[in-house]
Amino acid sequence: MRNTTKKATVRLSDIAKETGYSLSTVSKALNGRADVSEETRQTINAVLKRYGYSRKATGAKSQRIIEIVFQDFDNVWALEVLRGAIREAKLHDLNVITTEGGNRQHPDSSWIDNMLRRQTDGAILVFSSLTRIERNKLHSRGIPFVLFDPFGNPDPDTLSVQADNWTGGVIATRHLLALGHTRIGIITGPEEMMCSKARLDGYTSALAEHGIEADPELITEGDFTTSGGYAQSISLLKRPNRPTAIFAGSDLQAMGVYEAARQLGLRIPEDLSVVGFDDVQTAAFLGPALTTVRQPLQDMARAAVRMLVEALSTDVIQPHIIMPTSLVVRNSTQQLEG
Structure with a gap:
């Protein structure tokens, strides 16, 4: 009789818990990074194999890519975010691509599958609230992501950057x-x-x-x-x-x-x-x-890029960044007369 039991979705956090290694180490082993010892790699790969874990396609990429997912890109606010991200990405030899779509809470359903197909290394999600399925897909492929100006309160283990x-x-x-x-x-x-x-x-x-x-x-x-x-x-x-x-x-x-x-x-x-x-x-x-x-906005975008770089290269990451706001007084306000 054929076994019709549905295999549960496995996440990197499950692998990390079972092996005792950090999420970053598991992700690096999954992606063939050289800064992981052979013993560590074999231990992690054995668990990955037992779970039937799907790794990324191994075709060599000549460039590293991060993706910014906007709800829309029709105003100067979004341009400020993109400008900051591009400037910081250049310092880390990263390329930036953008995705647009969806509503003010969530991009359209095609964004994540397209991202996985492009083998994106990391993502900055603007005004996004992720579904459980989307989170699992990103975790399972070892793709770190940062919520930029998050829609709601981010989970404790989710990277985020916002203003005060x-x-x-x-x-x-x-x-x-x-x-x-x-x-x-x-x-x-x-x-x-x-x-x-x-x-x-x-x-x-x-x-x-x-x-x-x-x-x-x-x-x-x-x-x-x-x-x-x-x-x-x-x-x-x-x-x-x-x-x-x-x-x-x-x-x-x-x-x-x-x-x-x-x-x-x-x-x-x-x-x-x-x-x-x-x-x-x-x-x-x-x-x-x-x-x-x-x-x-530009500083926030630069911080988000740095968070992705850290997530791809180290275990020590500050998960939430809140950047200060300040008042810029110009000519549209004055003392009330009378």
Whole structure:
């Protein structure tokens, strides 16, 4: 009688647990790295064989490749990330390719199979939340990955890099409060995203420091796009008791605020102060130049590349990096008169 028992998916962590070696050592043995002793390689290979483990195709690659998976690549935010990644990759003789697709939570289902076919050495996943099957596929092929600005709280053993979004929300709101504004509107990103929640929490915390309770009428949810920022700011600014300042959850949304203010005959900063978030290259060239919270996107991307390099070459890796945010004061905010 034929045995129809389905073989369970095996992960590198299973091999590491059984052999007593680290994930990095198992991955290096699997990929034929020279810095693994023959005894270690034989021990690991014996367990791999017993599990029926599939190793990568052994065709020689002349170049090492890392892949950046974006939800989309149609704005300057993504360009900043790519610029930083390419600059760091050059230092490590790595090539960078990009994948685009899916929605704001997850790329389309084809990305991972295409990545495996290309024999990618490592991946940076932007705004991605991985399924269990996808995690298993990456682990089983020994492909390290870093979540960039993760959608939710990353697992303890998942590499990630992000900005200090809570502090960014605090310093943006404190700046406006110091200028005398108390009716401060906020346009968040998608409410289910961790960075959006953290920036909103920073906003409400700064208000609480001044004894101000957050007004639900001044809190709107955007989608980090210019069109979303425009739509939400129109809603805020047409209210009878409109805000005197708006904290936009991204510079792209702040651009939408500028257009809404123009259409409504409001001057920035005389009638409305505006603070953005990200400090993309175009922020300094808006009219007036945008006051914003600097999220060091290029530095974050460079850190993500270095994490991949470390994951491919060493057992000592800092799994989570949170990079500082800072306020860049330009001309879109001023003291509230009267």
